[in-house]
Amino acid sequence: MLRKTLSDKSAAFSDIVKIGRTHLQDATPLTLGQEFSGWVAMLEHNLRHLELSLPHLSELALGGTAVGTGLNTHPEYAVRVAEELAQSSGQPFVTAPNKFEALATCDALVHAHGALKGLAASLMKIANDVRWLASGPRCGIGEIAIPENEPGSSIMPGKVNPTQCEALTMLCCQVMGNDVALNIGGASGNFELNVYRPMVIHNFLQSVRLLADGMESFNEHCAVGIEPNRERINQLLNESLMLVTALNTHIGYDKAAEIAKKAHKEGLTLKASALALGYLTEAEFDSWVRPQEMVGSMATR
Numbered sequence: 261m262l263r264k265t266l267s268d269k270s271a272a273f274s275d276i277v278k279i280g281r282t283h284l285q286d287a288t289p290l291t292l293g294q295e296f297s298g299w300v301a302m303l304e305h306n307l308r309h310l311e312l313s314l315p316h317l318s319e320l321a322l323g324g325t326a327v328g329t330g331l332n333t334h335p336e337y338a339v340r341v342a343e344e345l346a347q348s349s350g351q352p353f354v355t356a357p358n359k360f361e362a363l364a365t366c367d368a369l370v371h372a373h374g375a376l377k378g379l380a381a382s383l384m385k386i387a388n389d390v391r392w393l394a395s396g397p398r399c400g401i402g403e404i405a406i407p408e409n410e411p412g413s414s415i416m417p418g419k420v421n422p423t424q425c426e427a428l429t430m431l432c433c434q435v436m437g438n439d440v441a442l443n444i445g446g447a448s449g450n451f452e453l454n455v456y457r458p459m460v461i462h463n464f465l466q467s468v469r470l471l472a473d474g475m476e477s478f479n480e481h482c483a484v485g486i487e488p489n490r491e492r493i494n495q496l497l498n499e500s501l502m503l504v505t506a507l508n509t510h511i512g513y514d515k516a517a518e519i520a521k522k523a524h525k526e527g528l529t530l531k532a533s534a535l536a537l538g539y540l541t542e543a544e545f546d547s548w549v550r551p552q553e554m555v556g557s558m559a560t561r
Contacts, residue, residue, distance in 0.1 A: 277554075295389075303382065306378055314352075318354055388429060397418050407485035506549045
């Protein structure tokens with residue numbers, strides 16, 4: 261659901277040009293839709309990583325008995341029981357091809373939880389980006405508005421606290437902590453049996469529940485209600501010195517850099533700085549510095 265919501269927002273915001281940011285500093289423009297599309301791609305990659313972990317999770321150690329040799333079992337026991345479990349559960353269970361690995365390790369859970377940790381890392385990045393972009397109301401970035409789910413403050417009117425973002429980032433921290441514990445458990449099995457499996461399973465299932473519930477809540481109470489603040493986006497876009505990058509191919513990097521430095525030092529607009537230096541005319545500036553044409557490669561302009 262969250263992936264679809266962000267994908268829909270990406271399409272809806274495809275025409276909104278805004279300033280990009282790298283190192284928490286102004287960068288060249290992109291569209292708000294392009295920014296959202298990056299989040300969509302992150303979730304799509306995470307889904308594929310999770311799917312790739314499923315076959316290993318479907319391998320059953322059942323039938324290996326004490327140490328993986330299958331001592332005292334019928335030769336067909338492991339295969340037939342796995343088939344029965346698969347049929348009754350609807351899940352693609354199979355008997356593990358190597359019972360020694362299946363009993364002695366928790367590698368399947370360790371690897372799968374690594375994918376969950378990766379999802380948590382992506383969700384934390386998305387949630388942090390959202391709350392930064394929604395910061396304000398007057399002195400923050402304020403390029404997007406998020407739903408006002410509850411009063412922000414009893415003494416400071418106008419605040420819309422990003423509580424859904426904060427909740428999501430907290431549970432992502434827990435999942436990352438679970439991953440550390442789970443990795444230690446996976447590495448601590450001795451010889452033919454890993455006895456840390458109960459702790460490993462507990463942490464694994466907790467992470468699954470946290471991420472599932474967290475994404476559902478974030479989607480329902482935050483993501484679906486995100487709206488652009490076009491006025492603020494345009495204000496920041498037009499004030500950015502990074503638009504000078506559009507002049508590089510026309511007057512060269514050195515002159516473009518001089519324009520930006522003069523504008524920054526003297527508090528001028530880029531246009532005023534460029535005209536004062538005499539490097540181009542007003543018509544040339546208006547023709548060359550067009551943010552809407554700076555959101556793709558030269559071949560796509």
